[in-house]
Each structure stands twice: as structure tokens, then as C-alpha cells.
Amino acid sequence: MEQFPAHDPTWNRKLIRMLWWILIIYEIAATIALGFEISEQPTNGFDSFIRFQLVPTSLQLLVMGLGYLAMHYLKYYSDFIMITWTMTMISIFILCIPEMTHSYELLSMPILLASIYFQKRYVIFAYSLGIACLLLLLFIQLVRGQSANPYEIIVSLTIITATSMLCFAIMSRGLDLLARLQNSVVREQDLLIRNVMIDRLSKVDALTELFNHRSFQEHTDHLISHMPHDTPLVLALMDIDNFKLINDNYGHWVGDVVLKTIGSLLKDVLGPDDMSFRYGGEEFAVLFVGKSDQDVLPICDTIMETIRGTVIPEMPDYKLTMSIGLATYNRNTMKKAWFQLVDECLYTAKRNGKNRIHVHAADIQVPIAE
Numbered sequence: 001m002e003q004f005p006a007h008d009p010t011w012n013r014k015l016i017r018m019l020w021w022i023l024i025i026y027e028i029a030a031t032i033a034l035g036f037e038i039s040e041q042p043t044n045g046f047d048s049f050i051r052f053q054l055v056p057t058s059l060q061l062l063v064m065g066l067g068y069l070a071m072h073y074l075k076y077y078s079d080f081i082m083i084t085w086t087m088t089m090i091s092i093f094i095l096c097i098p099e100m101t102h103s104y105e106l107l108s109m110p111i112l113l114a115s116i117y118f119q120k121r122y123v124i125f126a127y128s129l130g131i132a133c134l135l136l137l138l139f140i141q142l143v144r145g146q147s148a149n150p151y152e153i154i155v156s157l158t159i160i161t162a163t164s165m166l167c168f169a170i171m172s173r174g175l176d177l178l179a180r181l182q183n184s185v186v187r188e189q190d191l192l193i194r195n196v197m198i199d200r201l202s203k204v205d206a207l208t209e210l211f212n213h214r215s216f217q218e219h220t221d222h223l224i225s226h227m228p229h230d231t232p233l234v235l236a237l238m239d240i241d242n243f244k245l246i247n248d249n250y251g252h253w254v255g256d257v258v259l260k261t262i263g264s265l266l267k268d269v270l271g272p273d274d275m276s277f278r279y280g281g282e283e284f285a286v287l288f289v290g291k292s293d294q295d296v297l298p299i300c301d302t303i304m305e306t307i308r309g310t311v312i313p314e315m316p317d318y319k320l321t322m323s324i325g326l327a328t329y330n331r332n333t334m335k336k337a338w339f340q341l342v343d344e345c346l347y348t349a350k351r352n353g354k355n356r357i358h359v360h361a362a363d364i365q366v367p368i369a370e
Helices: 009-040 042-073 075-096 104-117 120-143 150-203 213-226 243-250 252-269 293-308 335-351
Strands: 233-240 275-280 283-289 322-328 356-359 364-367
Touching (some): 009 042, 009 075, 042 075, 075 104, 075 120, 104 120, 104 150, 213 275, 233 243, 233 252, 233 335, 252 283, 252 293, 293 356, 335 356
Parallel strands (some): 322 356
Antiparallel strands (some): 233 322, 275 283, 356 364
């Protein structure tokens, strides 16, 4: 099962701030207690200051300094250092504060801290270190001549062990939820990709890889509805001349090659703002946004010259040509009327000899020289 990444400096910085706050709170509490001690027994004030404030604080500051040095020079082991740092601070409190002398269960706190890394090795390390610190504290107390209560030792071992088991259970549950979340995200991504692919397949012609007729209608509606009124919009409807003869003489598969070739040529010739579509059959449509008729004519001329200069290997002796009808959209007319107008321009070019451009705005025909 996937685990969280180790050596997270953000969490370690938060934990270090927490240790500083613990030390500050201890200092405040020790100062208040020292004040009561001095008011009740003035002669014991200096001794209490040394035992309960100066010594623990000095040891804690020493541990803080060593911890910072270890974190700086041993960054790879920063998480282990953080656990050891916390366990040492708690051991100092247990050792130096009489009220906490037998509070061995506090050694379970670094084990809880280790669980935030969501890796079993840290909990195992913290548990082992807690047992070692417990044995060391018991040994120090025996050296001092203090008796150890077996009941307290058993309870402390039970709490430390139970805390470790609880951490394992929490991590197991957390990692299980993480795995489910990841699986859910993966499923959503797969579903999104499938929807995008389905949407693309529904809008893109599989043969030419141009947008299809449905996309043409959607793009046109969007442009008419959203583009500024002073922005020109020109539609070019293109038809391959004598395409039926190509299918009849060379086969429909060669006709597909021709369609695919022209689709590729359109993508190469047109600019990024021009949108090309397979309108249907052997017809193609191009929407020119922000260009006037005079801007569009040279582009269409280039398209026709490129097509005329293209040789299809499957029919090397056949010269491709194309007829084009052009018309600019008029805001005062309906979209359907505009389409019909462009279609009439295309068939005018066809009737007048093919291989030419017919522009409605100027009622001119632009033949391509043989």
C-alpha cells in the first residue's frame, strides 16, 4: 500500500514550534510554582529554582540545540531525529519534575507523534525508543535509591504498547482511505478522458481529422452570438471538382486518400484563427474570423494552388482542382440565409467552369490559371 512521503520539512517545522511552546508553557508554570514556593518557604527558593527551573531548562535548551544541529546535518534522518528529540524532552521532564517521576505513560506521546508520518517504521522506532527510555528511567531511579512500583511499570508498558497498536490501526485506516480516494480520482480521470474522447469523436471527422458538420454549426452559432458586431465573419464553402469521377475511376479508397490529403493541406495553409471543417461528402468549410473578403481571397487562392500542385500517388496523372464560394455574414440576415448564399456562390463557381472562386460581395469570379 502506498505511504506518505518521508522527510517532510513542513511538518517537522510545525512539530519544532510545538516543542518550543511546550517549553515556554513549562517555564511559565515553573515560574508561577516557584513564586508560591518562595512565598511559603523563602529559604528553599534558591534550591527550588536550581532543581525545577534552571536544571530542566538548561537540559531542554541543550536538547533543542542538539536537535537543530542534527536536523541540519542529518536531513535524511530528520523524522527519526524528531521522534528522538521529543522522547528525550519528555524523559527530562519525567526525570526532573517530582510530580512526573512515575508518569512513564507520557513516553507514549512521541509514538503518537510518529504516526503523523504514516509509516510503520517510525512507529516501531518510537515504540522501541519508548521502551528503552522507560528502562533507562527505571535504572536511574534505582541508582537514586527510589523504589519502582511493579504495578506502575506494567501499566506504563501496557499504555505504550496499546498506543503503538492504536497508531497502527489509525494508519491502516488512513492508508485505506487514501487508496480509495486515489482509486476514485483515477476512475474520475478515466471517465473524464472517455467523455473527452467521445466528445471529440462526435465533433471530429475520423477520416480528415477536421471538425465535422455538427461542430461547424456549433462554432458558427457561438461566433454569431458572441463576437463583436464590427468583426467580419467570412464563410468559404469548398467542393472538390469531379470527385464522383475519382471514386468511379480509382475507387472509393482513393477518394478517401484525396479527402484526407486535402484535410491535411487545409490545416497546413490556414492560420490559427481560421477554422476548417469537413462540411459533408467532398465539401469543406472554412470560417475566417476578423478577415474581410479581400483578406480571404489570397488565402483561398493559396489553397487552390496548393491543391492543384498536389500529386496523389494512387492517381499520378490526375490533377486535383477545387471550386470555392465565399460570402461575408450580414448581421441583418439569418444564419440559414447566409449558408444558402454561400452555397449559391459555390454552385455558381461550379456552373462557370469549376476550378475558381466566386465571391458574393463583389460578384466576381477568380479562376485559377492552368
